[in-house]
Amino acid sequence: DAKTTQPPSMDCAEGRAANLPCNHSTISGNEYVYWYRQIHSQGPQYIIHGLKNNETNEMASLIITEDRKSSTLILPHATLRDTAVYYCIVSSGTSYGKLTFGQGTILTVHP
Amino acid sequence: DAGVIQSPRHEVTEMGQEVTLRCKPISGHDYLFWYRQTMMRGLELLIYFNNNVPIDDSGMPEDRFSAKMPNASFSTLKIQPSEPRDSAVYFCASSLEQGPAYEQYFGPGTRLTVT
Numbered sequence: 001d002a003k004t005t006q007p008p009s010m011d012c013a014e015g016r017a018a019n020l021p022c023n024h025s026t027i028s029g030n031e032y033v034y035w036y037r038q039i040h041s042q043g044p045q046y047i048i049h050g051l052k053n054n055e056t057n058e059m060a061s062l063i064i065t066e067d068r069k070s071s072t073l074i075l076p077h078a079t080l081r082d083t084a085v086y087y088c089i090v091s092s093g094t095s096y097g098k099l100t101f102g103q104g105t106i107l108t109v110h111p
Numbered sequence: 112d113a114g115v116i117q118s119p120r121h122e123v124t125e126m127g128q129e130v131t132l133r134c135k136p137i138s139g140h141d142y143l144f145w146y147r148q149t150m151m152r153g154l155e156l157l158i159y160f161n162n163n164v165p166i167d168d169s170g171m172p173e174d175r176f177s178a179k180m181p182n183a184s185f186s187t188l189k190i191q192p193s194e195p196r197d198s199a200v201y202f203c204a205s206s207l208e209q210g211p212a213y214e215q216y217f218g219p220g221t222r223l224t225v226t
Contacts, residue, residue, distance in 0.1 A: 038154075041220075042217075042219060042220075043115075043202050043204070043217030043218055043219055043220055044154070044202070044204075044215075044217045045217065046214035046215065046216070049214075087154075098156055098159070098167065099156065099215065100156070101153055101154035101155070102153065103153060
């Protein structure tokens with residue numbers, strides 16, 4: 001599976017959009033991009049995933065560049081409860097279930 | 112649904128003792144995963160099951176670790192004998208199927224401390 005690179009930490013003001021970048025320049029054609037987050041002392045939580053097209057659900061939006069080498073997770077109106085570690089994961093084929101978590105981005109939402 | 116249930120939530124044991132961690136997946140989910148999280152190594156997959164059968168145990172650190180899934184609603188992760196370096200948070204997760212559209216649901220974790 002392709003490796004991902006994320007900034008170690010980011011800050012965001014409450015009520016503003018949080019844009020979390022992820023670089024996956026070695027991604028191959030059949031690999032999906034997944035985002036999970038982990039709030040302190042809890043298990044990871046699925047947010048969203050995508051292949052080529054941009055995706056949106058009730059939690060977030062996922063923007064994937066046309067060359068698929070990078071993506072951005074957007075939390076449109078961040079709240080204090082969105083403070084967490086956000087993981088960008090690339091997985092494919094028979095290893096869809098084998099999620100490889102990197103170090104992620106620590107997002108801190110402040111008042 | 113109650114989600115993935117893990118027990119105990121905290122376990123403190125002495126080096127050399129046997130430790131058994133338990134997991135109840137979400138009803139109807141065919142896949143079950145065991146992960147371990149430490150500060151040094153982050154979150155790593157240990158083993159996963161499909162329909163109670165172990166599919167990939169390449170992440171299991173050594174023979175002291177074993178995992179079983181005797182039925183669709185129960186799995187155990189056993190460490191025997193335990194060592195201080197096994198101290199970590201162990202997560203269990205389940206998913207309906209294996210595929211890009213199927214998210215994994217994680218339990219609250221078991222915090223293991225081996226002294």
